[in-house]
Amino acid sequence: MSNIVEDPGPAIARRIRLEREARNWSLADLAERSGVSKATISKIERDEMSPTATILLRLASAFELTLAGLLLRVEGGDDRLSRAADQPLWRDPETGYVRRQIYSRPGNPVELVEVEMPAGGRVAIPASSYARIRQVVWVRAGTLTVVEGPETTRVGTGDCLGFGPPSDVVFANETDAPCLYVVALARN
Numbered sequence: 001m002s003n004i005v006e007d008p009g010p011a012i013a014r015r016i017r018l019e020r021e022a023r024n025w026s027l028a029d030l031a032e033r034s035g036v037s038k039a040t041i042s043k044i045e046r047d048e049m050s051p052t053a054t055i056l057l058r059l060a061s062a063f064e065l066t067l068a069g070l071l072l073r074v075e076g077g078d079d080r081l082s083r084a085a086d087q088p089l090w091r092d093p094e095t096g097y098v099r100r101q102i103y104s105r106p107g108n109p110v111e112l113v114e115v116e117m118p119a120g121g122r123v124a125i126p127a128s129s130y131a132r133i134r135q136v137v138w139v140r141a142g143t144l145t146v147v148e149g150p151e152t153t154r155v156g157t158g159d160c161l162g163f164g165p166p167s168d169v170v171f172a173n174e175t176d177a178p179c180l181y182v183v184a185l186a187r188n
Helices: 009-022 027-034 038-045 053-062 067-075
Strands: 089-091 098-103 110-117 122-125 133-141 143-148 151-156 160-162 169-172 179-187
Touching (some): 009 027, 009 038, 067 110, 110 169, 133 151
16 A cells, blocks of 8 residues: 555545535535534635545535545546556545545445554544444454444454444554554445
8 A cells, every 4th residue: 555646635625615515505514514613624625734534534424425435526436346556545644544445336335445554543533424334344454443432442453343333433553563454334
C-alpha cells in the first residue's frame, strides 16, 4: 500500500459541495447534521484543508452515506470488477492511516476496505456512522485494539470481530508495528 492516488482534495471538495447543494442545504444545515463546524466545511469545500477520516465520516453520515459510498462518488466508479491497480487509496492527514477501497458499488450492499494503521495510530468514529450499516473487522497482520462503547477488544492476526449495535468506536494500534486489517460493511 505504498502508492497514494493523486491528491483527492479537489475532488472531495467538489463532491462535498455537490452533495450539500443537491439537498438544498446551507453550510449551517450540514454543520448541524454532521457536527462539523461551518468554517471547517467551508475550508474543505474550497480545498483549503484536507478532511480527516473522522470529519469525512461525519459528513458522509449526514448525507446518509458510508465513507466508502462518499469516496466512491468522489471517484465516480461503477464497474462490477474492482481491479487492484484501480482501487483508490486515501491517507488520513491526521493519523497517517491508509485506506484502500477494495470494493464498493451503488447497487451492492457490501463494501470491502483495507486499512493500514500505523504504529500508535488511533481513529475515533461516532456511533452515527454505523446507523445504517453492519460491519466485521478481520486483522491480516498485527494487533488492533477496538473500543466499542464500554467494551475493549484486542484483535490479533487472523482474528475477526463482528460489531454490535451502533456505538462510538475507536480503532487503535497500540503496538510499534503497522496493523493491516480488512473491514467488511453491509448496508441495512
